[in-house]
Amino acid sequence: MTTLAPALIESTLQPNITLVLVTVGLVAAGTALALDRSLVRVLLGMVLIGNGIAVLYLVISGRAGRAPFVGEDPAAISDPLPQAMVLTAIVISLATIGFLLALSYRLWQISGTDDVPDDAEDARIQRLALEDQTSSTYDPSEESTTTSDELADGDRSPRR
């Protein structure tokens, strides 16, 4: 099948700028959405990015061609491998959508909104840092383990 290869290489060496631009648009919009606080928007962003990457696979799979079936001219068909990969990705993205939607619904059930809140524990640590405090596990006891019965405070009786 060496007849297929040079054609493939040659066509990928000249990427399809239209598809590249579609990828750029989808990924840019998707990323902007994914940075949102709303979990549904994050999910929509992920879907857009997924679609963009699917188009990216078309870019790197070279030029368009006939559907990849045995019996077609091997030099004229489109590259089948990226297609198999994208097919896998599409179905996974459906599972992701279902999962994140269930997550958003659950978040809404619990908090009344689908906005992801800041982590409360991290906020607490930031408050500690602002107030120049130590962590909660720090033992602030300054009392010595040994000097309690030295002459300086002589009226105490020794530890038993």
Next chain:
Amino acid sequence: MAQLLLLHLLAAALAPWLAKVLRTKAFPVLALAPAVSFVWLLSVSSDVRAGNLPTQRISWVPGLGIDLDFRVTTLSWVLGLLVTGVGALVLLYCTWYFTDRDPTLWRFTSVFTAFAGAMLGLVLTDNLLVLYVFWELTTVFSYLLIGHNPASSTNRRAAMQALIVTTFGGLAMLVGIIILGVHHTYSISALIADPPPLDTLTVAAVVLLLVGALSKSALVPFHFWLPGAMAAPTPVSAYLHAAAMVKAGIYLVALLAPAFAGAPAWHALTVGLGLFTMLVGGWRALRQHDIKLLLAYGTVSQLGFIVAIAGLGTKASALSALALVIAHALFKSTLFLTVGVVDKCAGTRDLRELSGVGRRLLPVAVPATLAGLSMAGIVPLAGFVSKESALESLWEDVQTSAPLPAPWSWLAIVGVVAGSALTVAYTARFLWGTFATKPGVAPTPVKAAHPGFVLAPVLLGVACLLVGLLSPLESPWLLPYAVDFPVGAEPQSLALWHGVTVPLMLSLVSVAVGLVLFAQRDLVARVQSGVPSLVDGERGFARTLRWVDRGAVETTAVTQRGSLPIYLAGILIVFVALPGLAAVTRGTVPDVRLWDNPGQAVVGVVVVTAAVLVLVTRRRLTAVMLVGATGYGVSLLFILHGAPDLAITQMLVETVSLVVFVLALRRLPTKFTRHPHSPSRTWRIALGAAVGASVGAIALVASGGRTAEPVSAGFPTEAYAFGHGKNIVNVTLVDIRAWDTLGEVSVLVAAATGIASLIFVRTRNTRISRATSKSLPSSNGGRGTWLHGGRTMRKEKRSVIFEVVTRLVFHIMLAASLFLLFAGHNQPGGGFAGGLVAGLALVVRYLAGGRYELDEAAPFDAGLLVGLGLLVAVGSALAPLAFGGTILETTAVDFTLPPWGEVHLVTSLVFDIGVYLIVVGMMLDIVRSLGTGIDRQIAEEEAAETEETDASAAGQAEVARP
């Protein structure tokens, strides 16, 4: 030797059980382990003296240079005898120290015995890394023993302090060990026999080793952990803090001294810090009222003294260091054990309250006095002999100016004399404080001590005397250690009388000064309380801990902002800054094609426009529709590219997702939350644009960089030759790259389970409620209906046309899904597409007839379906193994079946059926969860509201409660 260690291990393992059965009588049994070791060490004495060292080699991790090598040198013989002998006696002593009712016996016995074993291993091993392991074992066991009473916060803090300090030293030591091991050898005997040159690296390693040794032996600035460790039960103090663990540091110094005493900083760290510690410890011992703490500071002082002498590194000092180690172990353990007896019998350790105890506890007062005299260095006890010997070696240094030059050698000898004076003073304070009858203090009520309880102190006290008297006989046994040293003259034999020498004079001076200090103790106390405490290691330790904690809080506060967008932005900024920027600045952009056909541009404009509009809209459903538009657009791009399988799957997935979105979002607010004051929108879009541009740049640069032939070049031939199918994409999925697919369907199973769990929270939905089994308010007298489930829905939600169409289309869709499944191997289709169509058919049934109709259409649990699918897929993957094939191998079977004629059956079809079942199961799970599950929650809430507002609202009865 390994057998002795195993014996300890066995004893430690059995100890909890023994303690349960025998209670305190377990101690004498456990004492057998160190006792046996003691006897064995005695039995090899002449071999050791003759230089015929017993050795044992067990290969453990030869690749890393870690071997269980053991050998008995003179040094380890001395230490080993002390560790095992004192260990056995202390265990015996514990029999009367603890009571049968003590609930912690099981733990204490085990840890104590294990500690004895670790200590023995430490002095016997010949491998530095194994030594480190034993070293840290003693640290951990000592932590457990100090924290014997975890209910007391002082105990806990003392244990933690000891652990942190000694582990810190241990880690420094480990670095030193690794430096030595990597550049030279891990074998101790090889290192001593052939010392490496003192280059920078070796000196660094030696200094690190010394840090470990000094922390273990509680030298300034690490000294504070030892008095804190007095929180432990007294037998622990007697053993760990007199005979055993603190001697580990001295052992290490003595071990390295023959080879590295000439290293720069060696004398500063050993002799310098040692003598300073001797003075600090003695000074503070004079201030104590608790006789146990007094001894603890005395121990700090003595350890400093021994390290200084061991570190001096001459033949004479080596001999006296060994003598000091022996003398100290004997007198200090006697004294600690005495404190234990006094504490138990008199009920206090405060020397201001104790009065007249000596007369009542004569059996311990006598050995304690012997030990005290030994500590003070009074003739004819062991302490006198060793101190004389130490002064002798320092005097030799003064005379020869080697190894310490003039001012330092004088300073050292003055330091030792001053330290000895303090020692005499605090010894007198201890003996007077513990046993004297004080005027003005009522005699302390004292219980009589059990004879067994005083046995160990008596034996050890007598040993102090005997070792002193017999000192000339001991020298030949200790000398083999001293001859290894390159510096100094042959040492004089240990003896009680060397004539009237300078050291003897110095000794007398120190005793005289010490006695004056004791006589004027009130004056001394006033002076001491006027002098601020200069060396407070504990405060420094607390300050360091606080500083570390604050550092951790600040670091966490800076790096862990707790905001998901900020974390994500961090990742994306790195992506833009590194690969993105590299592609833009360093990459070569190849020639580009405008398009493969103009249709791509048309679709592309629509897709990008829709994507940008998603950013603008604030309505959820609008956003979902726009995202759906991009998905359909992408499937058009697939068609234009020549990828029909992709296009079909993408269309189906897009349709399903639209439905799922609507189902899930129906209860959420219709609009996204507005954050009007959020400045982030601009930078979100900017970052998004940057990421998009980076992806584009990388796509261009990477495409142009391609050189290798694609792996898929051979797929068309392989697909038919090995996969027996004509649809190359499908064959890729079920054969060529079937492992990927297997992984993917596993993800689907996990996701389906996750979705169901998130909605039903407690259990996966297994309740099947079929419409036909419900008793319903029938509207048409039980005559036939298009969909049974339709009757369960509210009238305003029903659509007869939808129900009719569903009834007509459902089975056609199922047939189509099966066609896609079976034809997929040679034509567009396959398990994924087929499964999605079947799932869509279920969705249609649900939408038309409600949740009961869904259960009517699929009266089984979705989990069962995905599980079955996974079973079929994995089973078909493994099946070829049974026929001598490989996993996931495909075979074709051709046969004739009368109605069809020729049948070409490919085994990978079974795998595809598994995929099909999993996809259908996942779809069912999604609809059951986001459809039925949410329906039910709505119904339950409405029913609850109805009950609240109007209990007799019979008109709502059609909202059937499950």
